[in-house]
Amino acid sequence: MDSLSLFCTAGLLFGGLYWFVCVLGAAEQKGKRAVDLSGGSIAAEKIQDKYRQYWSFFRRPKEIEKADKVPDFVDTFYNLVTDIYEWGWGQSFHFSPAVPGKSHREATRLHEEMAVDLINVGPGKKILDVGCGVGGPMRAIASHSRANVVGITINEYQVNRAKMHNKKAGLDGLCEVVCGNFLEMPFSDNSFDGAYSIEATCHAPRLEEVYSEIFRVLKPGALYVSYEWVTTDKYDGENAEHREIIQGIERGDALPGLRGYKDIAETARKVGFEVVNEKDLAAPPAQPWWSRLKMGRIAYWRNHIVVSILATIGIAPKGTVDVHEMLFKTADYLTRGVKL
Ligand SMILES: C[S@@+](CC[C@H](N)C(=O)[O-])C[C@H]1O[C@@H](n2cnc3c(N)ncnc32)[C@H](O)[C@@H]1O
Numbered sequence: 001m002d003s004l005s006l007f008c009t010a011g012l013l014f015g016g017l018y019w020f021v022c023v024l025g026a027a028e029q030k031g032k033r034a035v036d037l038s039g040g041s042i043a044a045e046k047i048q049d050k051y052r053q054y055w056s057f058f059r060r061p062k063e064i065e066k067a068d069k070v071p072d073f074v075d076t077f078y079n080l081v082t083d084i085y086e087w088g089w090g091q092s093f094h095f096s097p098a099v100p101g102k103s104h105r106e107a108t109r110l111h112e113e114m115a116v117d118l119i120n121v122g123p124g125k126k127i128l129d130v131g132c133g134v135g136g137p138m139r140a141i142a143s144h145s146r147a148n149v150v151g152i153t154i155n156e157y158q159v160n161r162a163k164m165h166n167k168k169a170g171l172d173g174l175c176e177v178v179c180g181n182f183l184e185m186p187f188s189d190n191s192f193d194g195a196y197s198i199e200a201t202c203h204a205p206r207l208e209e210v211y212s213e214i215f216r217v218l219k220p221g222a223l224y225v226s227y228e229w230v231t232t233d234k235y236d237g238e239n240a241e242h243r244e245i246i247q248g249i250e251r252g253d254a255l256p257g258l259r260g261y262k263d264i265a266e267t268a269r270k271v272g273f274e275v276v277n278e279k280d281l282a283a284p285p286a287q288p289w290w291s292r293l294k295m296g297r298i299a300y301w302r303n304h305i306v307v308s309i310l311a312t313i314g315i316a317p318k319g320t321v322d323v324h325e326m327l328f329k330t331a332d333y334l335t336r337g338v339k340l
């Protein structure tokens with residue numbers, strides 16, 4: 001090969017790698033790039049160990065059932081996955097029904113705005129985001145409603161990411177983020193005008209514990225809306241395939257145990273709420289919430305190559321590849337669950 005073709009080949013390889021990592025591999029809202037993937041608050045050299053520790057929780061299911069162990073296990077999970085979620089999915093860590101003619105990003109925003117519209121709050125009101133992640137929903141909701149949003153998450157790394165994004169979006173005046181356990185919230189009784197949770201209370205070992213905390217901090221008459229992960233009435237605990245799928249979803253998402261949809265309103269009533277409305281957002285005519293997962297298979301393989309290369313050359317910490325693979329397997333369990 002003469003030097004010109006060598007130069008061109010090297011240029012193409014370098015350009016291709018740059019495009020893969022920094023352009024195509026970047027998060028939807030450029031929150032994270034592949035070259036910046038970390039294990040959250042976990043030191044790079046400890047990621048592999050923490051990943052093994054995460055799995056060891058499932059070898060002792062009794063540990064997960066103990067409420068005091070769960071926040072720790074959830075915190076470890078979010079240290080491991082937060083950067084990968086931001087890079088591969090975006091700043092909102094949830095699903096939402098697809099909306100014809102709208103991008104995933106727009107459908108996500110509409111879903112979040114719907115949540116705040118349901119709790120009927122406006123400028124000057126103070127609302128709580130229970131399990132706020134890195135604050136994608138919080139920012140959409142604050143911009144849409146102009147209410148003051150206080151988010152709580154168990155994961156300190158997410159608190160820092162959320163604060164950074166809030167500032168960048170010019171929303172730090174409306175959005176506050178607190179590190180804490182939603183099973184014992186550091187807020188006074190009757191202090192919020194409304195609350196919402198998006199795919200977060202599924203991490204509570206017992207739903208009544210988090211719901212009663214939310215009930216405690218809300219002012220009398222204030223509204224709370226929650227988007228819950230549940231098993232439907234098609235789930236059959238005696239069916240081995242059903243059990244395998246649900247267990248796969250729980251293990252790949254740090255869930256102490258998925259609940260049946262009938263339990264939700266019942267639990268809310270038990271802790272004192274009056275249930276105003278209950279709706280299955282996955283039922284037709286809603287468009288599928290899982291379309292993004294199905295379409296994401298090619299993106300996954302592209303990202304997996306990127307992560308593997310970066311881990312091999314020492315840019316991404318060891319263990320990142322395992323975490324990425326775990327998330328892909330979980331996506332597979334979710335799509336299998338949908339088919340059934
Ligand atoms: C799937 S993420 C959803 C985040 C956010 N609602 C969103 O849609 O982008 C679940 C969130 O719940 C939080 N979480 C889980 N268990 C928690 C606990 N015990 N206390 C506080 N936050 C918790 C996690 O830290 C994470 O931020």
